[in-house]
Amino acid sequence: MKNKIVIYDFDGTLTPYSVPKIELMDKIGCTAQEYEEKMKAWLALNPTKDVFDAYYITFLNVLKEYGYPLTDETFAMGGNLNDYNPGVIEYFEDIKNLTKNYLVSSGFKVPLQHSGVAKYFDEIYGTVFSYDENKTATGIAYAMNDRRKVDKIKEICALNHLDDLNLENVIYIGDGLTDAYAMSFVKEHGGLPIFVYQPHENLDAFNELKNKGIVDHAFVADYSRDTDLYNTILEFLHK
Structure with missing residues (x-):
């Protein structure tokens, strides 16, 4: 068995919610609707910026508004409270000696480092603050976005020590159009991109990616043993 690498998105891929759920915002009383309104207001004042920038800056602005110190101790609050898709923890236990796992998320790196699955990753990549x-x-300091995932x-x-033009031993798992660049890069160079989705979601995003030749496989985001997703990944790892 050759050395294999599995790279994961986070929100919607390992968690059941595709939009980042910031437990810290719940703790301080800022609702998702309020957060979105603040993002839109910031974008209106900064029309050359994108939604990723708005999301990140709004996070800091809300903390300042509510009087929280902008420190890693604050950022880590609630990082361990995420819910995960079925079977995620058992899955990581099963494969931890079969592959190297990497997390590449547009979310904030600090809370991801304090998540309940952090210990399973060889490295975690996310948005990083300047101090x-x-x-x-x-x-x-570094804003992760869909292009930077590549x-x-x-x-x-x-x-x-892998040639990034030969990714035959690499899997990338994501859940949406923001993973398109990463999935396309992996497939173009011989790797396996996998699209996962929640049982209640439609497959419009997958169909768009499939029609563009970016991804062929779509599975419900259930990592439990003997599911199609679990078996596909394990088969790949044992090649």
């Missing part, structure tokens, strides 16, 4: 000398966040896949290949 002053007092370890207080001053802004965003850069991280190349970085992961370099770490593992």
Whole structure:
């Protein structure tokens, strides 16, 4: 069995909600609707920026508004409270000696590092804050987005001494159109992109990606033993 690498998106891929659920916002009383309104207001004032920028900056602005210190201790709050798709923990236990696992998410790196699945990843990539000398966040040092996920896949290949033009031993698992660049890159170079979805969701996003030749496989995001998703990944890892 050759060395294999599995790369995961987070929200919607490992969790049951495709839109990031920020437990810290629930704790301080900022609802999802309020957060979205603040994002739209910020974008109206910054029309050259995109929704990723709005999401990240709004996070810091809300914390300041509610009087929370912009420190890693604050950012980590609630990071361990995520819900996961069925079978996720058992799945990681089953494969932890079969492959290297990497998380590439547009979410914030600090709470991801405190999540209940963090210990299963060889490295976690996400959006990173910039800090002053007092370890207080001053802004965003690196904003992960859909295009930059490809850069991280190349970085992961370099770490593992793999040619990023030959990804036959790489799986990428994602749940939406924001994974299109990553999935396309992996498939184009011989790897296996897998689309996962929630049972109640339609397959419009998958069909769009499939019609573009980006991904062929779609499974319900159930990692339990003997599901189609579990068996497909295990078969790949044992090749």
